[in-house]
Every structure is written in structure tokens, then in C-alpha cells.
Amino acid sequence: MKYAVIGNPIDHSLSPVMHNANFKALALEHDYEALNIDSNHFHLIKDIITERNLSGFNVTIPHKENIIPYLDEIDEQSKTVGAVNTVSIVDGKWIGYNTDGIGYVEGLKTVYPDLSAAYILILGAGGASKGITNELMKHVNNKITVANRTQSRFDSWKMDINKIDLKDAQKALSEFDIVINTTPLGMNNSNDLVINLDNLSPHTLVSDIVYIPFKTPILKVAEEKGNPIQNGLDMFVNQGAESFKIWTNQSPDYDTMKKAVLNHL
Ligand code: ATR
Numbered sequence: 585m586k587y588a589v590i591g592n593p594i595d596h597s598l599s600p601v602m603h604n605a606n607f608k609a610l611a612l613e614h615d616y617e618a619l620n621i622d623s624n625h626f627h628l629i630k631d632i633i634t635e636r637n638l639s640g641f642n643v644t645i646p647h648k649e650n651i652i653p654y655l656d657e658i659d660e661q662s663k664t665v666g667a668v669n670t671v672s673i674v675d676g677k678w679i680g681y682n683t684d685g686i687g688y689v690e691g692l693k694t695v696y697p698d699l700s701a702a703y704i705l706i707l708g709a710g711g712a713s714k715g716i717t718n719e720l721m722k723h724v725n726n727k728i729t730v731a732n733r734t735q736s737r738f739d740s741w742k743m744d745i746n747k748i749d750l751k752d753a754q755k756a757l758s759e760f761d762i763v764i765n766t767t768p769l770g771m772n773n774s775n776d777l778v779i780n781l782d783n784l785s786p787h788t789l790v791s792d793i794v795y796i797p798f799k800t801p802i803l804k805v806a807e808e809k810g811n812p813i814q815n816g817l818d819m820f821v822n823q824g825a826e827s828f829k830i831w832t833n834q835s836p837d838y839d840t841m842k843k844a845v846l847n848h849l
Pocket of ligand 1: 711712767
């Protein structure tokens with residue numbers, strides 16, 4: 585069977601390394617490649633994928649929304665988020681899923697196993713935040729708080745959450761057990777923090793969905809304060825593991841997948 589990730593740019597994607605390592609560990613003769621598809625050629629997506637005889641593919645920036653009109657079905661999570669990162673092709677039918685949210689939550693549970701009583705603050709209200717919030721709501725009893733710079737971003741949110749701005753998040757920070765940064769601040773060598781962590785409680789887990797850099801500025805500051813931290817590596821590996829499960833109905837070799845990614849960072 586053949587699989588791929590489509591995106592643009594895609595050269596630096598670690599998905600091929602991660603999935604091929606898993607296939608090898610499980611002695612599966614599958615293959616996973618990276619396909620660069622620019623937006624001008626996206627209308628050819630059906631031909632490109634069909635020509636390659638793929639059984640499924642992942643979708644990354646900038647096509648997670650573009651892919652939706654080409655799908656025969658999409659799951660509940662993709663509908664809520666408005667974006668798809670996994671497509672399974674079954675008897676010529678294209679079915680869309682979004683494994684980013686479940687990937688994040690599976691990763692979070694490895695460091696914070698019982699989420700039921702946690703008070704959680706999510707920074708950012710974009711697509712990633714929406715997927716994570718929707719998935720977290722299945723595990724958390726307390727209302728989740730989402731903080732965003734631009735309040736109109738919440739207009740498309742149908743979930744029952746507390747919606748606040750970043751200033752209020754900064755003030756109320758001590759109330760939360762888990763703080764999750766879903767904004768891109770801290771990528772691209774910037775030292776900016778989306779909020780300052782002065783009011784952070786000593787026990788609070790600070791988490792970021794980014795893993796390149798391995799420690800974003802918000803994680804560095806939290807670590808310096810002595811707080812537990814988690815970067816986005818487990819989310820990345822778990823979203824891939826969930827895609828593999830959808831495609832094959834098999835359990836992946838998670839440790840091999842994670843090691844393959846770590847070896848290439
Ligand atoms: P993704 O799909 O990765 O979530 P996105 O949908 O573009 O990406 O969302 C990016 C999020 O980061 C948004 O919440 C955005 O805030 P706005 O809605 O106010 O734009 C947030 N973000 C990006 N740059 C930011 C900055 N400099 N300061 C604060 N928030 C920022």
C-alpha cells in the first residue's frame with residue numbers, strides 16, 4: 585500500500601521518516617512519500633492521488649481546508665475544526681478525518697493521565713486550538729478557557745467554553761493546572777511570549793504544540809520557573825499514529841515512530 589503527505593512546502597516534513605520507520609518495524613511493505621502540491625495545482629488533486637494509487641494520505645499546510653470539497657465524507661472532528669489532516673481511500677471513496685486534536689490529547693495524557701478535574705487554559709483560537717478543545721472536552725469535566733488576541737475569532741466557535749482575551753488570561757493564570765500554547769509565537773527564533781508567566785502556579789503544566797524549536801520561549805520560561813513542560817513532539821507522533829490506525833486498523837509501533845523523528849531533529 586502507498587501513502588503520502590501533501591503540502592507546500594513539504595521538503596522538511598518528518599512524516600515520511602516516521603511512517604516508513606513504523607512500516608519497517610511492523611514488517612509491512614507499505615511506502616510513504618512527501619508530495620509537494622502548490623495551491624495553483626490543487627485542483628488536480630484527484631488526478632495526482634489516483635495516478636499514484638494511494639490508499640490514504642495526510643494533509644498539511646496550506647491544504648487542510650482546501651481538501652474538504654474533494655471528500656466524499658468527513659468525520660465529526662473535521663467538521664468541528666473545519667480542517668482535515670488525514671484522508672483514507674476506501675473503494676475509491678475519500679473519507680476525511682482530523683487526528684491533530686486526538687494526537688494532542690493522547691500525548692498530554694502521557695504526562696497528565698487524569699484530565700477530568702483539570703482547569704485548562706488554551707492560548708490561541710485558530711484551527712489547532714479548536715481541534716484540541718473539541719477533543720479535550722471529551723476528557724475534562726470543568727469548562728475549558730480559551731484566550732485569544734482577537735475576540736471575533738470566537739464567532740465560529742460553537743463549543744461551550746470560557747472565551748477571554750490575553751490580558752485576562754495573564755491575570756487569571758494561577759487558576760489553571762494546564763496551559764497550552766497553540767499560537768505560533770516562539771517559532772522562527774522569536775523570543776516573544778504570547779502572555780507573561782508571572783502568575784503561573786508552581787504545579788502548572790505548560791505545553792506547546794510546536795516541537796521545532798524543541799523548547800519554545802514559553803516552555804523555556806516555564807522550565808526556568810521549575811514547572812513541568814511538554815512540547816509538540818508527542819502530538820506530532822500521535823497524530824501520525826492515529827492516521828496509521830485509520831488506514832490499517834493496526835496498532836503502530838509508537839516508540840519506533842518517536843525515535844525516528846528524534847533522530848532527524
Ligand atoms: P492554526 O491552524 O495553527 O491554529 P491559525 O488558525 O492561523 O493557525 O491560528 C493562529 C492563532 O495564533 C490565532 O489564535 C491567532 O490569534 P488571532 O486570532 O488574534 O490572529 C494567534 N496568533 C498568531 N500570532 C499572534 C500574535 N502575534 N499574538 C497573539 N496571538 C497570535
